[in-house]
Amino acid sequence: MSANEAAKLPYQPAHEELHYINRSGWLRAAVLGANDGIVSVSSLVVGVAAADPTPSAVLIAGFAGLAAGAMSMAAGEYVSVSSQSDIEQADIARERQALLDTPEAEEHELAAIYESRGLSPATAALVARELTEKDALGAHVRDELGLSEVHAANPLQAAMASGLTFSVAAALPVLAAVFAPEGRIIPTVVVTTLVALAGLGALGAHAGAAPKLPATLRVLFWGAAAMAITAGVGHIFGVSV
Template sequence: MRHLSSTHPDDPHFISRSNWLRAAVLGANDGIVSVSSLIVGVAAATPDPATVGLAGVAGLTAGAMSMAAGEYVSVSSQTDIERADMRRELDALKNDPEGEMAELAAIWRDRGLSDETAQKVAWELTHHDALGAHMRDELGLSEALAANPLQAALASGLTFSAAAAMPVAASFLAPAGQIIPAVLVVTLLALVMLGAIGARAGGAPMGRAILRVVVWGSFAMAVTAGVGRLFGVSV
């Protein structure tokens, strides 16, 4: 697919950020919630700050590697699907170019163009970039939305580490006996920050994004606490 020019290259559309932003928000949210829950659980079981801090660092390291590897593998699977569809379109364009042009014209007719205009659009797009036209108009794939496994892995792993570092730091800096409340407060503040940053990066309403992240992050921690109490562990 050819690169599409933009009339405002210095101010790209927010959709161009969707791949890395999704991975970044997922990584940061998981880093905050999972590592905070781990620290609180360990702190409830033992008051030793060194043990709590070690558990937090271990959770941060393992979680970051897991998130990065998971994103790379899952997004690579998406890339494989896109490449398979691209090969199918190449074969179809080679073996049945007239049928593919008719299919493209039908797509544009369904979008509201007259038959004559749709035929003309299909002809021009086919002669300009047949594969790109079918990938975009038939399959909904474009450069802006193309899967990028390495980008997703880096975004998820790095944001997990940065976000998880906040409750870990709180556990090290909290006074003796105050690790749990300190970590919970820092966690809520971190969730608010994540919601605000994600909203700004994605051009979304900030209040709604903050509320969504805080509510679901708190819910996840509450469920963790409930499971801990169910099995006789005070979290």
């Protein structure tokens, strides 16, 4: 193969690095849904049990919390991420119009961005010109707005990840209450919840290739605090919360 032919081939990196940032969207929603499912439903079960330890009351509260929470999480994620997506699309539309109205000013703006990142003025101007010729909108969306396919908002993905993981996670404290020995609902649910939270923290960290211990301790601390406060309210006031 000649040097000219080799130069025409697409660029191939010397080595490919494994990154996990492309998981950030669904992973954030999944961890949020699972954590909320475990914490909110277990806190609800513990709070109700502290006020009224009757198994029927505890189970009704648990199943109601699971159903309502799953729908709330899915709807909340969809609405909030849709709002983010609307903002992103509006900014892209404004950038597209600016490129039509003032292309030279937009190219200078792009060059200024590259210069602020450490390139010399001449190199920044050259990079801005070549990227503008290839894909002006893509360059501005990526480097001016800070958006990319990896970080783009995906409402449906977030809603499904959050709602599904909430349902699966919330089922754990409910099942713990169902199979708890008579008069032992609260300790059974608490132990089950703490184990589930520890597993969630470690699993979320593993999925994102992040340190497991800080994630696990963080999830455990806030989950235990939520259950303690809710149980305290239920015990003091004798009402379900």
